[in-house]
Amino acid sequence: xxxxxxxxxxxxxxxxxxxxxxxxxxxxxxxxxxxxxxxxxxxxxxxxxxxxxxxxxxxxxxxxxxxxxxxxxxxxxxxxxxxxxxxxxxxxxxxxxxxxxxxxxxxxxxxxxxxxxxxxxxxxxxxxxxxxxxxxxxxxxxxxxxxxxxxxxxxxxxxxxxxxxxxxxxxxxxxxxxxxxxxxxxxxxxxxxxxxxxxxxxxxxxxxxxxxxxxxxxxxxxxxxxxxxxxxxxxxxxxxxxxxxxxxxxxxxxxxxxxxxxxxxxxxx
Numbered sequence: 495x496x497x498x499x500x501x502x503x504x505x506x507x508x509x510x511x512x513x514x515x516x517x518x519x520x521x522x523x524x525x526x527x528x529x530x531x532x533x534x535x536x537x538x539x540x541x542x543x544x545x546x547x548x549x550x551x552x553x554x555x556x557x558x559x560x561x562x563x564x565x566x567x568x569x570x571x572x573x574x575x576x577x578x579x580x581x582x583x584x585x586x587x588x589x590x591x592x593x594x595x596x597x598x599x600x601x602x603x604x605x606x607x608x609x610x611x612x613x614x615x616x617x618x619x620x621x622x623x624x625x626x627x628x629x630x631x632x633x634x635x636x637x638x639x640x641x642x643x644x645x646x647x648x649x650x651x652x653x654x655x656x657x658x659x660x661x662x663x664x665x666x667x668x669x670x671x672x673x674x675x676x677x678x679x680x681x682x683x684x685x686x687x688x689x690x691x692x693x694x695x696x697x698x699x700x701x702x703x704x705x706x707x708x709x710x711x712x713x714x715x716x717x718x719x720x721x722x723x724x725x726x727x728x729x730x731x732x733x734x735x736x737x738x739x740x741x742x743x744x745x746x747x748x749x750x751x752x753x754x755x756x757x758x759x760x761x762x763x
Contacts, residue, residue, distance in 0.1 A: 523617050525707040527575070528714040529610040532759060533566050533602050535722040540566055542602050543660070546678060551663065556726040559733050561682070564673040565659035566602035566721055569645055571633060572626040572697070573612065578704065581618030587633065597633060599642050600719075617708040621701055623715060627755070628655030628687055628695030644672060645687075651742055652689035655696070656752075658724050659683045662733040669738035682733055684724060686749055688742025694749040702761040716759040727751030 533540040535553045543550060543562045551560035573585040573596070587596030601607045629642070629652065645654045659671040661680035670676045671683030688694045705713035725731040728750040739745045 523709075524614045525617055525709055526611060526613045526712055527615060527620070527705070527707055528712070529573070529612065529623065530714055530716045531570075531600050531608045531610070531719055532716060533600075533608070533719045533721055535563075535720065540602060540721045542566070546661075546673060546675070547680070548661070549663070549680075551661075553722065555722070555731065555733075557730050557732060559662055559664045561660050561662035561664075561725075561733065563602075563658065563660040563721065565657055565671065567645070567672075568600050568627055568656040568719070569629055569642060569653060570598045570600060570610065570625050570627060571596060571629055572624075573610070574624040575612070575615065575620050576622040576624070577618050577620040579619055581616055581620060583612070583615045583620075585612055589633065597629065597642060599645065615707050617706075619704050619706055620713075621704040622699065623702070623717075624697065624699040626695055626697045627752075628689065629653040630689055630695060647687070647741075652687060654685045654687040655694060656686045656724070657684070658686075658721060662737075664733040665737045666734055667737075670740075682737035684731075684739045684745070684748060686724075686739065686745040686752075688745065690742070692742040692746060694742055694745050696749070696752050696755070698756045700756060700758050702758045705761050705763055711763055713761060713763050715761040718757045718759045719755060720757070723751055723755045724748060725751070727753070 540563055543564050551562050553561050575583040585596050598610050659674050660682055662682060663680060665680050665682050667679040667681060668676050669681045669683045674681035674683050686694050702715050729747045
């Protein structure tokens with residue numbers, strides 16, 4: 495009996511030591527990084543106006559139309575990190591009835607949501623990030639919408655990749671959204687997305703100054719999202735003509751303005 499107990503304890507000790515050894519190896523060869531999304535309008539912070547009907551208009555389009563913002567929300571998915579020496583990391587995307595990973599809802603009104611922490615990244619030098627704004631077919635069929643509150647249309651249309659709402663004295667009203675009522679005479683609401691025959695999801699690849707990721711270094715990459723780009727670009731938005739977009743087809747024109755929506759501010763260790 496004594497020998498049997500001693501053998502069990504011996505085997506258990508080996509298992510525990512082996513597990514600790516594997517954990518130590520993972521810790522020593524992997525690290526983390528933080529992606530920080532800062533929403534701006536040109537050179538200004540994209541502050542949210544909390545009071546509907548406020549006639550404080552701090553921003554201006556390239557057409558000279560004043561506006562404010564009451565909502566900025568978007569989905570980030572399919573994140574990939576790369577380095578000049580061949581290191582490569584793909585953020586895993588999983589959906590179950592009570593768990594979601596790899597899909598991130600950025601909400602200007604919720605500061606914590608703007609920081610994405612990626613863990614268990616192979617140690618190395620990284621200088622490039624790729625991500626998608628929106629949810630592609632795999633996420634649609636897996637039912638990601640149970641977690642991405644208010645960002646889902648239908649199974650055929652898919653997800654809303656980007657919501658921008660606000661007010662402008664040039665708007666003719668009758669628009670609607672999460673923060674805008676149809677009775678608001680100045681409101682606008684642009685909900686851009688869809689993955690099917692009209693796919694408005696956008697993929698971005700951004701390069702930044704190289705950073706080291708390992709178990710002792712925890713770098714951060716600051717990414718700028720210029721909300722003003724939604725209204726300027728190939729198809730400048732005139733609030734008096736188009737102030738309400740709520741389908742993939744009508745959002746197609748605005749999607750053409752989003753090529754330069756994201757840029758790198760800086761990266762640091």
